[in-house]
Amino acid sequence: MEQALEKKFPVNAKDYKLYEEVGEGVSATVYRALCIPFNEIVAVKVLDLEKCNNDLDGIRREVQTMSLISHPNLLQAHCSFTAGHSLWVVMPYMTGGSCMHIMKSAFPEGFEEPVIATLLHEVLKALVYLHSHGHIHRDVKSGNILVDTNGFVKLADFGVSACMFDTGDRQRSRNTFVGTPCWMAPEVMQQLHGYDFKADIWSFGITALELAHGHAPFSKYPPMKVLLMTLQNAPPGLDYERDKKFSKSFKEMVATCLVKDPKKRPTSEKLLKHPFFKRARAANYLAQTILERLPPLGDRFRELKAKEADLLVQNKALYEDKEQLSQQEYIRGISAWNFNLEDLRSQAALIQDEDINPNAEDVKQKHGHWDVGIPAERLSPNIIDQTKVAPNKKDSIENLHDLEDSLASFPIRPVQAPKAYFDVREVDVNATSPNWKGTRSDSEEQFPTKSSPKGTQSDIEEQLPTRCSSRAIDTESRKNEDDHLGLSGSLPPHVIPEDKKLLSGPQQADNVTSPEKLIFVDVKRRDHQRPKYQSELYRQKKDSDIVSPVEDTSEVGVVQRKGRFQVTSADLSAKSPVSGSLGTGYGGSSNFTSPNIATGTLLPSLQGILQKNITQRDEIIKMIKYVEQISGKPLEIAEACINEQLQTSPTSAKERELQSQLVNLQQSVQRMDEELQRQRTKNFQLVKQLSFLAKREDRLRKDDEV
Ligand SMILES: Nc1ncnc2c1ncn2[C@@H]1O[C@H](COP(=O)(O)OP(=O)(O)OP(=O)(O)O)[C@@H](O)[C@H]1O
Numbered sequence: 001m002e003q004a005l006e007k008k009f010p011v012n013a014k015d016y017k018l019y020e021e022v023g024e025g026v027s028a029t030v031y032r033a034l035c036i037p038f039n040e041i042v043a044v045k046v047l048d049l050e051k052c053n054n055d056l057d058g059i060r061r062e063v064q065t066m067s068l069i070s071h072p073n074l075l076q077a078h079c080s081f082t083a084g085h086s087l088w089v090v091m092p093y094m095t096g097g098s099c100m101h102i103m104k105s106a107f108p109e110g111f112e113e114p115v116i117a118t119l120l121h122e123v124l125k126a127l128v129y130l131h132s133h134g135h136i137h138r139d140v141k142s143g144n145i146l147v148d149t150n151g152f153v154k155l156a157d158f159g160v161s162a163c164m165f166d167t168g169d170r171q172r173s174r175n176t177f178v179g180t181p182c183w184m185a186p187e188v189m190q191q192l193h194g195y196d197f198k199a200d201i202w203s204f205g206i207t208a209l210e211l212a213h214g215h216a217p218f219s220k221y222p223p224m225k226v227l228l229m230t231l232q233n234a235p236p237g238l239d240y241e242r243d244k245k246f247s248k249s250f251k252e253m254v255a256t257c258l259v260k261d262p263k264k265r266p267t268s269e270k271l272l273k274h275p276f277f278k279r280a281r282a283a284n285y286l287a288q289t290i291l292e293r294l295p296p297l298g299d300r301f302r303e304l305k306a307k308e309a310d311l312l313v314q315n316k317a318l319y320e321d322k323e324q325l326s327q328q329e330y331i332r333g334i335s336a337w338n339f340n341l342e343d344l345r346s347q348a349a350l351i352q353d354e355d356i357n358p359n360a361e362d363v364k365q366k367h368g369h370w371d372v373g374i375p376a377e378r379l380s381p382n383i384i385d386q387t388k389v390a391p392n393k394k395d396s397i398e399n400l401h402d403l404e405d406s407l408a409s410f411p412i413r414p415v416q417a418p419k420a421y422f423d424v425r426e427v428d429v430n431a432t433s434p435n436w437k438g439t440r441s442d443s444e445e446q447f448p449t450k451s452s453p454k455g456t457q458s459d460i461e462e463q464l465p466t467r468c469s470s471r472a473i474d475t476e477s478r479k480n481e482d483d484h485l486g487l488s489g490s491l492p493p494h495v496i497p498e499d500k501k502l503l504s505g506p507q508q509a510d511n512v513t514s515p516e517k518l519i520f521v522d523v524k525r526r527d528h529q530r531p532k533y534q535s536e537l538y539r540q541k542k543d544s545d546i547v548s549p550v551e552d553t554s555e556v557g558v559v560q561r562k563g564r565f566q567v568t569s570a571d572l573s574a575k576s577p578v579s580g581s582l583g584t585g586y587g588g589s590s591n592f593t594s595p596n597i598a599t600g601t602l603l604p605s606l607q608g609i610l611q612k613n614i615t616q617r618d619e620i621i622k623m624i625k626y627v628e629q630i631s632g633k634p635l636e637i638a639e640a641c642i643n644e645q646l647q648t649s650p651t652s653a654k655e656r657e658l659q660s661q662l663v664n665l666q667q668s669v670q671r672m673d674e675e676l677q678r679q680r681t682k683n684f685q686l687v688k689q690l691s692f693l694a695k696r697e698d699r700l701r702k703d704d705e706v
Contacts, residue, residue: 009090010037011081016044016090020298022097024305025143025157032093032298035078042078045089049082069133073126075146075156094154096147097297102290103142103214105300110214113246114279115289119145120208121280122153127204127268131197140203141183142210151286181226182206182216186260189227198262201271205257209236212246235260249276 010016016033022043023030033044070076078090096102099119103110111119123145130137137155144157181188185202187195210216217236218226235258238251253276259265266274294300 007038007078009035009042009078011079013081013083013088016042016088018044018046020302021305022297022301023101024301033090035090041093043091043093045091046083047087047089048085049087050085069130069135071126071129072152073122073154074129075154091156092148092154094146094156095149095297096151096291096294097300098156099142099145099147099211101143101297101300101304102147102294103211104304106294107290108214110210110212111290113212113250114281115286116208116211116250117276117279118281118283118286119147119153119211120204121272121277123155123207124204124268124272124277126155127197127200128272131200131268136195136197137200137203139183140200141207141216145207147286147291149287149291151283151288151291153283153286181223181230182219183210184230185262186230187262189231195262197268198265201257201265201268202262204268204271205254206236208250208254208257209238212238212243212250247276247279249274249279252276 015036017036018031018033020032021029022032023045028045028047030043030045033042034040035042075091075094078092080087080089082088099111110116123140127137127140137157139157140155144155146154146156148154183203183206185195185199188199206216210219218229221229235255237258238246238254243251253271253274256266256274257271295303
């Protein structure tokens with residue numbers, strides 16, 4: 001290999017024969033290739049310069065710098081050249097591929113500790129070299145740790161990536177992609193005082209966790225969420241049940257890297273002396289343990305792509321929303337150091353909740369069983385044990401404000417970003433229907449299931465939006481408890497919403513159904529209805545804090561989100577058959593006191609109530625028949641009595657007509673709102689393009705002047 005580096009590799013595309021694809025990044029595709037004159041297999045990374053929005057000479061310079069750096073644990077480029085709109089970077093071919101690919105193909109749960117120690121030891125040596133030469137790698141992650149046939153380890157993506165990071169826009173390929181900032185150090189996210197090589201140490205710690213678990217912490221969350229979690233939560237670590245198998249020194253090593261204050265992180269040189277690295281073994285150990293029996297890299301890559309494509313098809317079928325598919329991208333583990341909060345904000349609006357589930361394995365570990373009709377891995381522990389975290393709700397809300405401060409240095413309206421993400425819950429605050437009582441916020445599913453000495457706090461902090469909204473809902477619920485919906489009355493005139501009411505959010509009475517029924521509520525629609533009233537909602541959310549957590553009754557039901565939909569398991573009657581979903585007695589009056597009830601949502605609710613009551617009525621009749629048989633009391637009397645009490649239609653024909661008009665109205669508002677969002681995104685992209693063109697023109701002008 002060292003010999004090969006001394007060779008002068010041809011700088012013409014025709015001298016290379018590209019074979020199969022072996023890797024893919026944000027803006028590059030990597031091929032196994034043949035260098036024809038040398039009859040040597042190489043890897044060619046083809047970067048689409050149009051996607052990079054980068055200055056060509058800049059990239060060239062970086063690649064040249066890259067070739068000047070020489071260390072056995074750094075992947076050096078043989079050469080680079082442009083071919084059409086692409087930059088070709090010719091490198092040694094690393095047969096094993098990246099650790100990320102190895103894990104995805106054969107070690108989904110991560111590697112054994114000696115393997116991790118061996119891999120990390122090699123990576124750390126590369127970092128020591130880089131740092132001592134004044135370079136920051138800035139993209140340390142398992143996807144950039146490459147292994148060759150003999151088990152030699154090289155850190156890749158130095159130089160080219162640095163160049164791209166420097167000039168920005170790397171993170172965004174044409175189709176609404178923003179890489180996940182999973183490996184990104186908090187100080188890089190904050191962009192307050194800049195960052196230095198200590199940022200690599202953080203990424204190194206995250207990579208250690210990635211190698212231990214098969215995925216980086218928070219890797220299944222959308223970028224915005226990762227950002228918030230990294231900034232707000234205690235640093236991740238090896239603290240969970242599943243981490244018991246790891247040694248104390250490994251845990252300690254990770255903990256020293258994952259300290260939020262960069263000054264308190266060790267230098268790479270110091271870290272190299274950590275006892276953990278004594279466990280590192282020779283290269284052939286890796287060849288024997290992780291490379292043996294692995295199919296060729298190209299085949300593995302193809303398989304992974306096929307899996308990914310399947311996932312996309314599944315999601316497409318589920319959501320039929322192309323934009324949402326872009327959310328899948330972050331699953332690939334692509335990172336980004338430069339990102340635009342406005343982008344994240346738009347992305348947060350597209351959150352596909354399938355992807356923000358907590359890690360299933362964590363859930364299973366912590367909670368052996370679930371007694372609700374939803375698969376365990378789709379739920380978070382706070383659904384099970386909310387009381388543990390209730391007292392911290394207020395802190396969590398304050399954290400949102402703290403976050404506004406901590407993000408103050410972001411270039412574009414930082415506060416909007418987290419708020420946009422939390423929109424879902426903010427709107428719920430307005431959910432005045434008493435039906436919300438006893439349900440949980442749709443967002444709960446998103447929260448991590450881990451609990452640990454560190455994790456406990458993190459988990460609590462993370463539950464900010466859920467907590468406040470569910471409490472707010474409860475507040476409203478209680479407020480309306482005395483004058484709940486009933487079955488016998490008709491709808492009062494004030495349920496016809498004014499425009500404002502229509503726009504102000506969901507207020508769905510959406511868990512009002514027969515027991516155990518899962519209700520799908522179009523959450524996206526609700527999300528779109530809210531921006532106008534965000535500040536008001538936010539205020540209400542704060543107000544809701546004063547409610548004592550003891551009063552929180554939201555353990556009763558479960559709400560989770562499924563794609564655009566909110567899924568409610570409304571087995572409320574199981575707890576209180578008499579009060580039913582609405583918490584009222586059967587003969588209760590339908591005296592609506594909540595001014596904000598979105599009447600369009602009442603129809604399904606009322607139908608749900610009716611359905612439920614019909615079922616219960618039948619059951620009661622059966623019971624009465626049974627009692628009558630025993631006691632000899634005439635059935636007719638009892639039945640008539642029950643009919644009188646229960647058989648009441650919640651709506652007249654006129655009211656039904658009105659309700660259907662309301663539903664139509666709501667739908668058209670939703671359509672308009674969606675169109676508005678689309679136009680906004682388009683506008684945003686145009687502005688971006690314009691500014692890029694302006695910059696380019698400026699540069700050209702300056703060049704001309706020179
Ligand atoms: N020399 C090589 N030999 C074999 N496989 C390689 C080589 N270089 C890269 N790969 C594979 O291609 C993948 C993508 O390459 P690379 O990371 O350089 O692209 P990128 O656009 O910089 O991606 P990212 O943005 O995710 O860092 C790697 O994860 C790795 O699996």
